[in-house]
Amino acid sequence: PAGPDLAGRTVVVSAGGTREPLDPVRFLGNRSSGRQGVALAVAAAHRGARVTLVAANVEDVILPREANVEVHQVETTLQLRDAVRAAATGADVVIMAAAVADFRPVASAGHKIKKTSGAPAPIELVTNPDILAELAADRLRRGQVVVGFAAETGDGQRGVLEHGREKARRKGADLLAVNEVGADLGFGDVPNEVTVLDAAGDVVARARGTKGDVAEALLDAVADRLRATTT
């Protein structure tokens, strides 16, 4: 692995998946384990960075215990956004590895929703803010490197890359790690295949292997970016 090439740098990583409460016991959520984000936080810490890990509902993965990793646990998208933005204000790098709910219920009931006879009540949703796009637009610190993830499905490698390119341009992040999910890629501990794009949609790196391998390759691309913007 690389040496302490992130010493003196501050890195924010979001991990896991946000949950949007429907009532005190139910939520809308997703299956993100948080493994990739945790691997990134650990790898950045080992490369010398001061890391803030914003962990959304990371339950099946052991959270880092490195002295230079501060962990903030959150549940909802709005909580994740507040925690990420507070930490990002002084950060050199922000990596949005969390799976963020695109929508949330308009309101969370104060009591457990009762089973009713007849048609169930519809769930009314509102759109969540796109935290990554906001970070890319706001640039909370000069020269900050903003990194996103995109899990794309289907239409083979070419289609996946095309979707990724479109997303890279739309979100405005400096780097977008695109991986194909579905079949046996992207889940659990099986090897991941990630293509790293820049904001123009051009390929800057490819990585295949464990989430730790992907983390190292992505941090290599981040370190290149940091060197380029500070010299």
Ligand code: C5P
């Ligand atoms: O558009 P899509 O959800 O595929 O984009 C994924 C990337 O955008 C991830 O980096 C994710 O953390 C981020 N995202 C976000 N806020 C949202 C939705 C996604 O920051 N509301």
